[in-house]
Every structure is written in structure tokens, then in C-alpha cells.
Amino acid sequence: MTATSVRPDWSALPAEVRAYAEYRLGSRVTAATTCRAGYTPGLACRLLLEGGHRAFLKGIQQDHPFAPQYVAEVDITPVLPEGVGPQVLWSAAPEHGAGWWLLCLEDLPGGNPVLAPGSADAEATLAAVEQAGKALTPSPLPTAPQITDVVGKWLTGWAQLAETPPGDLDPWAARHLARLADTEQLWQRDAGGETLVHWDLRPDNMxxxxxxxxxxxxxxYPHQGAAWIDPVVLIPQLITAGYGPAEAEAAVAHLPMPEAEVLTSFAVGLAGYWENSSRRPNPPGVPFLRAHQARAAAVARAWIAHRTGWN
Structure with a gap:
């Protein structure tokens, strides 16, 4: 997959971090390959160990702005039911990891799935999302916040843009800006639930x-909510991969789905989040995030136009 983040290489890590990792691995690292997909700037390395064993190591400095995401992953991944997420080999908090949060996982050499229509990967991805939804209900983190309490604050992009409409806003979005702002939060009425949701399903997260x-x-993201959240999050990814909007919706129709008005509102909320976020500066070490969000916003606009028939 194309590089999207600037990540540190294994050789660039502080010597004490490498020494601790090799101690926990029980072997010296003989080769390391940095994985540059994704939209966070932390360490992500495939490691080859003496004796031929492999492992995947990710991590970040404790004071880095993105550290909370890695803390959440260290907390969530070990409690996932077998088969839903990667196998955890070990993890470390900064007091043990020389100032770094570290998470060591099984090495998965198969690459990211390609979600093209009719592909075996698309079928396998849908099966994985279905399995996760069943296995994660009820949530293995029962104290996790409801997704509406966190994401509900994010999916207000159209209302924010409506306050001072940008001159370069897509013409379709500009014509319907007031309707989009009125619609983007309706999904929250049916989003509560006890399913642990991933929220950020994309091919590079599989x-x-x-x-x-x-x-x-x-x-x-330690959120719980309705079982339909992750299947719906997958729809724009399928559209990006080549499905038409109707085909993408049909592909997930066997999974939990909300009523039509709620589905439309969630699509509107996602589009507004991506559109508004794409206009911010790139975070340090993630130079391609905003361009990715702009592309995602365009896909979501096409999805909304399909659902609403707005011209």
C-alpha cells in the first residue's frame, strides 16, 4: 500500500527501546521493515528475529500527541475475542518501555485486503466484520463510552462549515449546506448499544x-454502540474500491443496518466530518491525511446524493 505516514525506522529508535524490545522478544532483531500505511506517525515494524521467527512491533513516545490512540490500542487489543483482532505477544507502558508505549503482535504477512467488487478479499472482509459484530456483543469493555458521547461531537462538520461557508466548497454541498447541517446528527437517536465498535474500518486497518x-x-477507539455502526462505516470504503453506492449498500445488507433515515444521517455526518477535517493543517508526521479526508468526503457526497436524490 502507498506510504501515507512518516514513521521511525527500527534503527532510529533509542538504543534503550530496542534493547527492551529484544529482551521481551527473547531474541535479537536481524532485520526490520517499516510499514508506512495508516495515518498515525508511530513506529510500525515487521521484525525478523534470530532463528527465523517474526513479530510486528508498534509504539510511540509517551508525550507524543498521538499517544492516546496507542494507549487505547494497548488496552483494547488484548481483550478482543480470538480471531477478531491480531494475537498480542506482549505490551509495555512507558515506565517499562524506556518512555514508549509498545505493543507487540503476531506478524501478519498477507497484506491489506483489496475490496474490489467480487474479490475474495471483499467477501473475507465482510465475513470479518460480521464475526466481529457478533463476538463483540456485549462489549468486552463494558465501561467504554457510548459512541454518541465521543463521535457525536465530531460529526458536526456541516454545521461548522455553514457558519462561514468556504468559497471553494463543492457546488453540490454548497447548494444543500443547510439541509446537510440539519440532517447530520439524526443518526444519534439509534446509535446506542453494547457492541464494541472499531469505528475506523479501512483496508489499511485490516x-x-x-x-x-x-x-x-x-x-x-474504545467506543461501544449499535451493531450497525461498523457495517455502515464500511460502505464508503466499498464505494472507494469500485462499488456503486447501491451495490455497496447491497453488499452489507445482510449485516445489522439502521432504518433508512438514520443511515442517510450517518452518511451525512461522515461526509461533513471528512469535509471539515480536510481543511485543517496536516498533523506532524502525517502529510497525506487531509488529502485522504478530501477524497473520502467526495465519496461520501456521492453516496448521500444517491440516497437523497438531491440535485
């Missing part, structure tokens, strides 16, 4: 196993 099954990785 990996193939050798047997062709798909594993969901990067569990960085």
Missing part, C-alpha cells in the same frame, strides 16, 4: 492471514 481470512487491526 490484514490477511495466510488462509485468506481477514483480521481487523488498529483498535484505537
Amino acid at each position: 490484514m490477511r492471514r495466510a488462509d485468506g481470512t481477514v483480521v481487523i487491526i488498529d483498535w484505537t
Whole structure:
């Protein structure tokens, strides 16, 4: 997958971090490959160890602005039911990891799934999302906040843009800005629930196993909510991969789905979040995030136009 983040290489880590990791691994690292997909700037390395064993190591300095996401992943990943997420080999808090949060996982060499229509990867991805929804209900983190309490604050992009409409706003969005702002929060009425949701399903947050099954990785948002959240989050990813909006909705129709008005509102909320966020400066070490969000906003606008028929 194309590089989207600037990540540190294994060789650039402080010597004490490398020494601690090798101590926990029980072996010296003989080769390391940095994985540059994703939209956070932390360490993400595939490691080859003496004797031929492999592992995947990720981490970040304790005072980095993105550290809370890694803390959440250290907390969430070990409690996932078997088969839903990657196997955890070990983890470390900064007091043990020389000032770094570290998470060591099984190595998954199959690459990211390609969600093209009719592909085996698309079928395997849908199966993984279905399995996760069942296995994570009820949530293994029962004290996790409801998604409406966190994400509900984020999906207000159209209302924020309506306060001072940008001159370069897409013409379709500009024509319907007031309607979009009025619609973007209706989804919250039916979003409560006891399913642990990933919220950020994308191909680069999934990996193939050798047997062709798909594993969901990067569990960085400790939210619970309705079982339909993750299947709906997958729809714009399928559209990006080549599905038409109607085809993408049909592909997930066997999974939990909300009523039509709620689905439309969630699509509107996602589009507004991406549109508004794409106009902010890139975070340090993540130079391609805003361009990614601008592309995602365009996909979501096409999805909304399909659902609403607004011209």
C-alpha cells in the first residue's frame, strides 16, 4: 500500500527501546521493515528475529500527541475475542518501555485486503466484520463510552462549515449546506448499544492471514454502540474500491443496518466530518491525511446524493 505516514525506522529508535524490545522478544532483531500505511506517525515494524521467527512491533513516545490512540490500542487489543483482532505477544507502558508505549503482535504477512467488487478479499472482509459484530456483543469493555458521547461531537462538520461557508466548497454541498447541517446528527437517536465498535474500518486497518481470512487491526477507539455502526462505516470504503453506492449498500445488507433515515444521517455526518477535517493543517508526521479526508468526503457526497436524490 502507498506510504501515507512518516514513521521511525527500527534503527532510529533509542538504543534503550530496542534493547527492551529484544529482551521481551527473547531474541535479537536481524532485520526490520517499516510499514508506512495508516495515518498515525508511530513506529510500525515487521521484525525478523534470530532463528527465523517474526513479530510486528508498534509504539510511540509517551508525550507524543498521538499517544492516546496507542494507549487505547494497548488496552483494547488484548481483550478482543480470538480471531477478531491480531494475537498480542506482549505490551509495555512507558515506565517499562524506556518512555514508549509498545505493543507487540503476531506478524501478519498477507497484506491489506483489496475490496474490489467480487474479490475474495471483499467477501473475507465482510465475513470479518460480521464475526466481529457478533463476538463483540456485549462489549468486552463494558465501561467504554457510548459512541454518541465521543463521535457525536465530531460529526458536526456541516454545521461548522455553514457558519462561514468556504468559497471553494463543492457546488453540490454548497447548494444543500443547510439541509446537510440539519440532517447530520439524526443518526444519534439509534446509535446506542453494547457492541464494541472499531469505528475506523479501512483496508489499511485490516490484514490477511495466510488462509485468506481477514483480521481487523488498529483498535484505537474504545467506543461501544449499535451493531450497525461498523457495517455502515464500511460502505464508503466499498464505494472507494469500485462499488456503486447501491451495490455497496447491497453488499452489507445482510449485516445489522439502521432504518433508512438514520443511515442517510450517518452518511451525512461522515461526509461533513471528512469535509471539515480536510481543511485543517496536516498533523506532524502525517502529510497525506487531509488529502485522504478530501477524497473520502467526495465519496461520501456521492453516496448521500444517491440516497437523497438531491440535485
